[in-house]
Amino acid sequence: MQVNFTHHQSAHCENGVASNLLKNNGLNISEPMVFGIGSGLFFVYLPFIKVNHAPAISYRTLPGQIFNKLASRLNLKIKRQKFSSTTNANKALDENLKNNIPTGLQVGVYHLSYFPDEYRFHFNAHNLVVYGKTETDYLVSDPVMETVTTLTHDELDKVRFAKGAFAPRGQMYYPIQIPKDVDLKSAIIKGIKNTCRDMLAPMPIVGVRGIKFVSKQIRKWPIKHGTKKANHYLAQMVRMQEEIGTGGGGFRFIYAAFLQEASVILNNEELKVLSKEMTQIGDSWRDFAVEASRIYKNRSAKEDAYNTIADELLDIANREEIFFKKLKQAIS
């Protein structure tokens, strides 16, 4: 049993699944477009939640949000289902495949056998598409992989019912209704406004102010927690930031690509200029990662070094603050 489905690799899993599913249904929409309209760019610092024994920093919105926002802004209908038993979950998936519907799934990463061992952590907000089934395997299109791959029936059960934070509970989703004409222009403007609001939010742990808050905390890490723990925190931060296209630099480049596309659709030259500025900010995020890696590579922690990268982060935050204010004006 196999459904017609074209796999496109993407930088981030949720955008990729959304874009692939929609392309498959005849709506040609690129990954950056999905990311921009779905307002995927975000920042939140949650020091009271520990991930891999370090404070949680998220560069993205909650899992599922990008696709949901995209759908409501383009008037698409998506069906989402969660299950309490593996049998029912499998039955529903098989039913879909029988009806020629490639289906998006939220899964845990830990049991994905085709990932390199080092990348298999208990992280439950990964997305992929199942487009077929054989006697032993499910045919899988994972948007961060170059080509399609497979998972055995057992493995798919395990990843769909992974436990822990954001447990997917077998969640599957697929578009059920796509209008003939979509209004990209108004959707783009809504998406941009939403992102500006998030990034400029008057909350100490969210958006630009969240980045500033982290920068302040970084200065204290080596004194408060000792060198070893401070280095571990920093390494975790860089991993969250740059792993598989998520976070800091990677997300900025996708967003810049979105602005470039948007400038053509909206016929707005200013967005093109802002796209270039976003690219430069993305480069600075990557420079930050390089500097941070120097610290945890040498395993030394001069207070100086921590102060230097904290300054760098603060500079990025200030530039993003100016950037999002300008962006807000550009579309108003």
Next chain:
Amino acid sequence: MEKEKVPQDKSNLTKNNVKELLYATDENGNYTTTLSTGWEPKTIALSNSIDDINERIAEAKMQVETCEASPICYYMELNKMDLTILASYVGLWKWRVKRHFKPANFAQLNDKILKKYADAFDISVEELKNIKTD
């Protein structure tokens, strides 16, 4: 980032022949996609946290051998879990799981509960009771 400047460093992805996709600008400043084999700062961050996990595993193993902790502790670290994740896999309250970290409490567990732990770690009950000391 310009397309030519996209790093192609060796990483843990290389041996599985996996490449990741990045957005970068071409010579005219327009966005396009390109593949990267890896980037050193990320590789170091990853190997750093893997060292960290290995350290935790070694420490847990030592504690089991000196009877300060039960094998559950060791297998939890081996599976990169923490208390919250393990508790949700076995479907028990966190405080109960925590109690089972003590060797004395672990020794009294019945087979039904041991089976839950064994399933969560993907091993047999026998393996759970006797951890390999190599």
